[in-house]
Amino acid sequence: MxxxxxxxxxxxxxxxxxxxxxxxxxxxxxxxxxxxxxxxxxxxxxxxxxxxxxxxxxxxxxxxxxxxxxxxxxxxxxxxxxxxxxxxxxxxxxxxxxxxxxxxxxxxxxxxxxxxxxxxxxxxxxxxxxxxxxxxxxxxxxxxxxxxxxxEDDRVEDISCNGVNVPVYVYHRDFESIPTNIVFTTRKALDDYIIHLVHKANKHISSAFPIVDAMIYGKHRLAATFREEVSPRGSTFTVRKFRERPFTITELIQAKVINSLLAAYLWLLIENKASVMILGATGSGKTTLLNALTTFIKPLYKIVTCEETPEINIPRENWVRFVTRESYGLGSSERGRITLYDLVRTSLRYRPDYLIVGEVRGEEAYVLFQAMATGHGGLSTMHAESLDAAIKRLTSPPMNIAPSFIPLMNCVVYIERVLVKELGGFYTPARRVRNVWEVVDYDSYLMVGEWDPVNDAFRSYLGESSLLRRLGVRHMRTVDEFLTEIERRRIVLDWMVRRRITDPEDVNALVLQYYERPEVVVANATAELQGLVDDYSEASKTPFRASGPSQ
Known part of the structure; x- marks a missing residue:
């Protein structure tokens, strides 16, 4: 160029x-x-x-x-x-x-x-x-x-080019996958542009090394193939865009990805170092939800994150971030390569209160479960289309988690990209938390929350929670006390949504205030939401006590 x-x-x-x-x-x-x-x-x-x-x-x-x-x-x-x-x-x-x-x-x-x-x-x-x-x-x-x-368009999530004389495609937040008005008309132009992108990641691509997986500045995730070495139609690339300002839990509640009651329930679990795994397909919003949930971690807890691509963004000082490194050797040499397994193993020497693994897919899962067995809190994501599929992946190579260790993953959240019916009968793409399960045993799961696609609403069965009972034994509190605490946090979250508090620093500041002086924050929220609180207290009795389907 x-x-x-x-x-x-x-x-x-x-x-x-x-x-x-x-x-x-x-x-x-x-x-x-x-x-x-x-x-x-x-x-x-x-x-x-x-x-x-x-x-x-x-x-x-x-x-x-x-x-x-x-x-x-x-x-x-x-x-x-x-x-x-x-x-x-x-x-x-x-x-x-x-x-x-x-x-x-x-x-x-x-x-x-x-x-x-x-x-x-x-x-x-x-x-x-x-x-x-x-x-x-x-x-x-x-x-x-x-x-x-x-x-520069914040509404675009993915950019992909499938070859010459084919429009560049984008995945748009409102329109899903659509073509653009940009076309690479020559192979040389496409090859040159891919080299341009790869150089922005300080990487190299050539016929000898035709595949690159890297991060370009702006923290966008690039995957590219060069010429006809592995893609017969010529060079290709795809970019998963990174959102500099992560979505907050209040924005997810506003967008109906999750409701305030289930968010409050997860808040209580995370405060008490419970382990939560988020499941979903590619592009379903797993990392987005994971990022939002990290706000609930107690302010003095030490956090360590391990990722292949740095996507997690936590508004805390007591946070150590680890990122994998590719080999600098030639060909199939593994010289200098640092894997997620290496990072998770190293992270335990940092005595984390919460260990977060961006995506579990290999032998690092074994170390993560060992950490959870010793009292560390754990947050992670995994590609899976159901809880059963996730358990099968965890207990099979290369993860090889023993069935007796599966209950250490206390709670599993499944998020999915769905079509939601709008006014006028039109369907629009959206993301929803489809199910929330508690893992009671290797083959015993209790559903405590689910999304109703007909009414685009959430149902909760927290009164049947096994995990709240276990936490109650540990902290000498009753389930009713936990349910009351969840209700308080739901009111605080609804208050934040009503006040349009969506900036990550503002949301984080209010969560910290709640940990320091919960009675003051609840009193302020109650005063502003007085008309809604009465409705909550009546309506909450049914979902808390309703018997939920188990799976």
């Missing part, structure tokens, strides 16, 4: 007919006039927006359009020239982090445009034009080129 220098005797003058194209082979299709908007929103004010549109005269799936402020040929040439100058002048290795590089690029672009703007054929006194040119310079040097709009 090189830039072309202006040619001719007058080096200060850029000839429009010689406009270079850094992204040749990447086609960004315009929005057709016969398409009607389904959704439209800004990404960068007046510079970049997203339009999701569909044909007005025929039935067809909507298309995700990346719309950026257009550049004239002279403006394109100016952008390329400035990029070329900055690439030569900036000493990139001296910068401490990417934010410093970004600032240097923007400041350098502003200086070059101000000094050489007229020679480049642009007006340096036009502030809106300068903002547009700086946007493109930053987009190309620090961002993701023509796909940058997609990367």
């Amino acid at each position: 090189g830039s072309e220098k202006a040619k001719g005797k007058d080096k200060g003058k850029v000839r429009e007919q010689k406009v270079p194209d850094s992204w040749e082979g990447i086609l960004v299709k315009p929005l057709p006039p016969d398409y009607i908007d389904v959704s439209r929103y800004q990404i960068r004010q007046d510079l970049a927006e997203v339009v999701i549109a569909a044909p007005s005269n025929r039935f067809a799936e909507p298309v995700y359009f990346c719309i950026e402020a257009p550049l004239t040929d002279s403006e394109k040439a100016a952008v390329e020239k400035v990029k070329d100058i900055l690439t030569k002048k900036l000493d990139f290795p001296k910068f401490e982090d990417l934010e410093e590089v970004r600032k240097a690029v923007l400041q350098g672009a502003a200086k070059v445009l101000k000094k050489y703007g007229k020679a480049l054929g642009v007006n340096p006194n036009d502030s809106s034009l300068m903002a547009k040119l700086q946007y493109y310079i930053e987009r190309d040097m620090m961002g993701f080129g023509p796909l940058n709009v997609i990367f």
